[in-house]
Amino acid sequence: MEVGVKYIPDTRSKEPRRRWPDFVLLGIAVVAAVLMVVAFLGGQDFSPGEDVDSPAVEEIAASLEDTIYPPRDILLFEGGPEVVYVYLAVRDLEEGADIEARVERSGYGSPVSRLFGSGGGLRVVEGGEEQLAPSEEGVSGVVKFEVRGGEGRSLPGGNYVVDVEVDGTVAASKRFVIQS
Numbered sequence: 505m506e507v508g509v510k511y512i513p514d515t516r517s518k519e520p521r522r523r524w525p526d527f528v529l530l531g532i533a534v535v536a537a538v539l540m541v542v543a544f545l546g547g548q549d550f551s552p553g554e555d556v557d558s559p560a561v562e563e564i565a566a567s568l569e570d571t572i573y574p575p576r577d578i579l580l581f582e583g584g585p586e587v588v589y590v591y592l593a594v595r596d597l598e599e600g601a602d603i604e605a606r607v608e609r610s611g612y613g614s615p616v617s618r619l620f621g622s623g624g625g626l627r628v629v630e631g632g633e634e635q636l637a638p639s640e641e642g643v644s645g646v647v648k649f650e651v652r653g654g655e656g657r658s659l660p661g662g663n664y665v666v667d668v669e670v671d672g673t674v675a676a677s678k679r680f681v682i683q684s
Contacts, residue, residue, distance in 0.1 A: 550663040552579035558675035560597040566590050566680045572635055573646055584658040584684040588651045589631055590666050596641040604669050605649045611663040625654020
């Protein structure tokens with residue numbers, strides 16, 4: 505009885521198997537690591553407060569209270585509220601000025617959710633009737649905005665910036681934190 509190898513494959517005639525060069529794999533790994541670090545550290549230098557960049561703006565405040573005039577300003581909210589009210593107090597604002605607000609959120613959540621931008625569909629809506637009256641050189645009073653989550657959800661945790669523009673120029677910014 506003969507024992508032995510009956511078939512030995514001929515590997516010389518086949519195309520060599522292609523594989524990714526090591527430097528390409530290393531490059532992909534480095535880019536992925538950098539993206540994760542940037543997503544994880546995003547918003548780490550955030551400081552709650554406000555900036556007022558217009559002489560017509562006296563104050564910008566954030567609160568959970570829905571009132572006619574600005575209540576006590578809050579910089580840290582707990583538990584994911586459904587709405588945060590932002591009040592803009594103005595004096596001698598040009599009559600007929602176009603006032604708009606926009607909101608951005610950063611920080612908090614998992615690095616994966618931050619990397620893929622699950623912002624939660626935030627929106628800013630005007631909070632009812634403007635409380636503006638004629639003054640010496642324009643109008644004065646309070647404009648209220650509501651920061652809400654998308655589709656009736658509560659606001660997710662994170663660092664928030666609400667920019668209020670008057671005639672296309674940022675007049676004031678409010679920065680606050682929501683901890684959930």
